Amino acid sequence: MNEELSSKKTKLTIIEITKFAMMGAIMYGLKASMAPIPNIEPVSLFVLVFAVVYRVKALYPIYLYVLLEGIFGGFTVWWMTYLYVWVILWGAAMLLPRDLHKKWYGVMIYMAVLGLYGLLFGTFTSPLSFVYSGPGLDKWIAWIIAGLPYDAIHGAGNFFIGLLAVPLIRLLLRLEKSVRRA
Numbered sequence: 001m002n003e004e005l006s007s008k009k010t011k012l013t014i015i016e017i018t019k020f021a022m023m024g025a026i027m028y029g030l031k032a033s034m035a036p037i038p039n040i041e042p043v044s045l046f047v048l049v050f051a052v053v054y055r056v057k058a059l060y061p062i063y064l065y066v067l068l069e070g071i072f073g074g075f076t077v078w079w080m081t082y083l084y085v086w087v088i089l090w091g092a093a094m095l096l097p098r099d100l101h102k103k104w105y106g107v108m109i110y111m112a113v114l115g116l117y118g119l120l121f122g123t124f125t126s127p128l129s130f131v132y133s134g135p136g137l138d139k140w141i142a143w144i145i146a147g148l149p150y151d152a153i154h155g156a157g158n159f160f161i162g163l164l165a166v167p168l169i170r171l172l173l174r175l176e177k178s179v180r181r182a
Helices: 002-010 014-033 043-073 077-095 106-124 128-133 137-181
Strands: none
Touching: 014 043, 043 077, 043 106, 043 137, 077 106, 077 128, 106 137, 128 137
């Protein structure tokens, strides 16, 4: 019985496949539409929101987004960082209490997590510096320092877009309840 129950939790339904495909495509489309604004993107927000609402299954739309980045942007060295960098934020969101969106301070914590993630994004992708610059602690630190202005913009953008986390979480949870009833 437990095997049956656990396999049902991990298998995707047709509705989930469709839903997660649309979510991954929306993530890619919104990021592409915001590309003219450097380091301001909604992907971090969606990764956090999907992790809170869909937990482990949030990896489906996240990695569909990563695949779309590779298909349309090229499977470059930079793309390879996307294979792990979004999991860092997903993991951080998974560590947060599931009912945080119900607390009065929840939005502030989501904003802080997203802001900090954006600020550290360059550090998270810094292993890429070894490909471009070669190994060396000095080169790695220089890479991080050179990216700080961009990471500061990324962090500020993520912080403010974090205002949308609680409304989006509540909306998705409400939609999930209505789909289950149907």
